[in-house]
Amino acid sequence: MELNQSKESLKLFVVLSKAHRAITDYTNKFISEAGLNPTEFAVLEMLYHKGDTPLQKIGGQILIASGSITYVVDKLEKKGFMVREHCKKDRRVIYARITDEGKKFMDDFFPKHEQKIDEIMSVLSPEEKQNMITLLKQIGKEPSNKL
Secondary structure, three states, X not given: OHHHHHHHHHHHHHHHHHHXXXXXXXXXXXXXXXXXXXXXXXXXXXXXXXOOEEHHHHHHHXXXXXXXXXXXXXXXXXXXXXXXXXXXXXXXXXXXXXXXXXHHHHHHHHHHHHHHHHHHHOOOOHHHHHHHHHXXXXXXXXXXXXX
């Protein structure tokens, strides 16, 4: 019984990996057509929804290496989508802030991005989506207990 359960776990892992890849490829293509790479979009989307964020915290928020943050922030600044601002209370802290141009871009782009995600998820009913969310949350919480 345990061997069969192990094989089912492996099959689930493969299916989840393939599904993740399909979703990521589909959305990344759309993001790149808008002139951003996925990491740039992740930073811009975070600033759009969460507001000003210390540069030191961006990596943890969107799961990128701290060495990549400077590169991504530089690219977004060159595009006029964000700026760096020193904290008035502690000049060692530098915030990333979305610009009006960045907000305008996201006001236009984000609903289209959301629609693309809805398109790929449309193979599931609302009930199935809710079940998947519940089940995947269980998996997401579990590995941290094993480390």
